[in-house]
Amino acid sequence: MAEPVRAGRRPRVVVVGAGFGGINAAMRLGKMAVDVTIVDKKNHHTFQPLLYQVALAVLSPGEIAQPIRSILRNYPNTEVVMDEVIGFDTKARRVFLKSGAELLYDYLVVATGSTHSYFGKDEWAKLAPGLKTLEDATEIRRRVLLAFELAERQMLENGQHPPLNFVIIGGGPTGVELAGAISDIAKLYMRRDFRHINPAMAQVMILEGSPHILGAYPEDLQASAVRQLHALGVQTRTGSHVTDVQPGFVMVGEEKIESVCTLWAAGVQASALGKMLAPALPCETDRRGCLLVDGYLNPVGHPEVFVIGDLAHFEQDGKQVPGVAQPAMQMGNYAAGRIERLIHGKGEGQKPFRYFDKGDMATIGRKAAVARIAWPFRAHWSGFMAWVTWLVVHIFFLIGFRNRLSVFRQWAYTYLSFQDGVRLIVGSQELPGWNELMEATPPPVDPAVEPRNTSGV
Numbered sequence: 340m341a342e343p344v345r346a347g348r349r350p351r352v353v354v355v356g357a358g359f360g361g362i363n364a365a366m367r368l369g370k371m372a373v374d375v376t377i378v379d380k381k382n383h384h385t386f387q388p389l390l391y392q393v394a395l396a397v398l399s400p401g402e403i404a405q406p407i408r409s410i411l412r413n414y415p416n417t418e419v420v421m422d423e424v425i426g427f428d429t430k431a432r433r434v435f436l437k438s439g440a441e442l443l444y445d446y447l448v449v450a451t452g453s454t455h456s457y458f459g460k461d462e463w464a465k466l467a468p469g470l471k472t473l474e475d476a477t478e479i480r481r482r483v484l485l486a487f488e489l490a491e492r493q494m495l496e497n498g499q500h501p502p503l504n505f506v507i508i509g510g511g512p513t514g515v516e517l518a519g520a521i522s523d524i525a526k527l528y529m530r531r532d533f534r535h536i537n538p539a540m541a542q543v544m545i546l547e548g549s550p551h552i553l554g555a556y557p558e559d560l561q562a563s564a565v566r567q568l569h570a571l572g573v574q575t576r577t578g579s580h581v582t583d584v585q586p587g588f589v590m591v592g593e594e595k596i597e598s599v600c601t602l603w604a605a606g607v608q609a610s611a612l613g614k615m616l617a618p619a620l621p622c623e624t625d626r627r628g629c630l631l632v633d634g635y636l637n638p639v640g641h642p643e644v645f646v647i648g649d650l651a652h653f654e655q656d657g658k659q660v661p662g663v664a665q666p667a668m669q670m671g672n673y674a675a676g677r678i679e680r681l682i683h684g685k686g687e688g689q690k691p692f693r694y695f696d697k698g699d700m701a702t703i704g705r706k707a708a709v710a711r712i713a714w715p716f717r718a719h720w721s722g723f724m725a726w727v728t729w730l731v732v733h734i735f736f737l738i739g740f741r742n743r744l745s746v747f748r749q750w751a752y753t754y755l756s757f758q759d760g761v762r763l764i765v766g767s768q769e770l771p772g773w774n775e776l777m778e779a780t781p782p783p784v785d786p787a788v789e790p791r792n793t794s795g796v
């Protein structure tokens with residue numbers, strides 16, 4: 340059992356990470372007689388399931404994120420520190436921050452999530468960005484939109500442009516969502532916006548190493564997802580291991596696949612902080628660096644430390660609970676409740692954590708999705724019905740009434756008008772590999788296609 344807190348002062352709880360796990364823990368702890376400090380290197384909580392809509396210009400960053408301070412405004416016993424945690428002394432119960440400050444705790448909740456894994460090829464990250472943060476989303480938006488802008492400019496200058504091939508590495512939910520959304524903006528939303536290129540000619544391809552698209556979903560939904568992707572014109576290639584990523588192309592074995600924009604949706608590993616916490620406890624990790632926790636979400640021998648969400652390796656019925664939002668939220672809630680019981684000496688006899696699976700959903704494009712419903716009834720849905728369910732569930736779980744209202748309004752507008760709101764390119768106008776692709780593009784075969792402007796645009 341955790342040692343009792345000295346009489347005369349309230350127990351101190353430090354929560355590291357304000358994602359789904361951390362913010363849920365902090366909100367429940369905020370109603371208890373404890374002092375809570377939540378530390379995050381960002382000042383905002385991000386609703387990651389809608390990041391791809393920021394990446395593909397449907398929503399703006401402010402609609403899917405909210406300052407942590409404003410979420411916890413009504414919990415006077417909570418304080419927010421914007422800083423990066425860089426280490427722990429679990430004997431002295433201290434957390435070390437990048438700024439040099441230290442925090443003391445009686446109970447510690449660590450929920451720093453996961454990050455991309457390039458399987459040891461970190462140099463690919465610049466060429467094939469992944470999607471995890473708002474910064475990633477705006478960078479992907481920049482690259483996707485820039486490819487169309489550069490193609491239009493090249494048509495003016497040279498009467499030719501490289502094929503608009505978009506390659507997405509990884510056929511899990513994020514890869515499928517990105518592919519469907521790129522296809523939607525090219526074929527539906529931008530079709531009347533350009534004068535010299537036809538955005539609908541863009542080709543989107545998913546390269547997946549395993550034999551299945553949406554490998555974690557039931558077989559009927561995998562097959563349905565592939566059908567829905569093909570109906571959108573997205574090519575899917577399974578069993579295709581990417582062996583190299585270079586500016587303007589990717590390699591699958593000996594095959595070279597040209598790409599104006601390559602996106603990474605393939606691998607996930609525990610957040611870097613796991614590597615600092617595990618030896619400090621010490622605690623075993625799995626192959627992705629997630630910390631092994633017991634039924635109470637504690638690393639063995641540390642009832643005062645909780646590791647939750649994507650950073651935790653928690654097994655139920657012999658299987659690892661997936662790294663998605665619902666388990667993270669439920670774990671945050673459980674850890675806070677467990678801390679309350681421990682403080683009141685009622686830890687003995689508490690039931691271990693049990694993940695309550697309500698199902699999974701992945702959207703594929705406008706009016707296209709798959710859904711495995713596990714509660715309140717069991718069903719597999721595809722197409723429009725699954726898409727509507729996805730919309731409702733995601734609006735419901737967004738934090739903040741203002742965000743819910745504004746996302747609802749934006750979706751309704753996009754759906755009815757075929758316009759999406761935030762196709763803004765901010766930042767550099769360089770696209771990795773574009774110049775190489777232009778050099779490799781043959782001159783126009785049709786003599787009627789003449790450069791319109793040779794002086795540059």
Ligand SMILES: Cc1cc2nc3c(=O)[nH]c(=O)nc-3n(C[C@H](O)[C@H](O)[C@H](O)COP(=O)(O)OP(=O)(O)OC[C@H]3O[C@@H](n4cnc5c(N)ncnc54)[C@H](O)[C@@H]3O)c2cc1C
Pocket residue numbers: 355356357358359360361378379380381383384385387388389390391422423424425450451452453470471512513610612647648649650662663664665667700
């Ligand atoms: C693009 C995308 C789409 C997704 N779609 C879905 C979906 O449709 N449905 C679903 O259920 N799940 C989805 N997920 C998964 C889901 O978002 C995660 O499982 C969930 O966010 C995990 O919650 P968490 O609290 O463990 O970590 P996170 O929510 O990732 O939060 C971690 C927090 O820790 C902070 N942090 C990290 N390191 C430090 C440090 N050293 N110091 C201080 N702070 C730190 C980060 O800034 C972040 O705020 C998606 C994920 C992504 C990336």
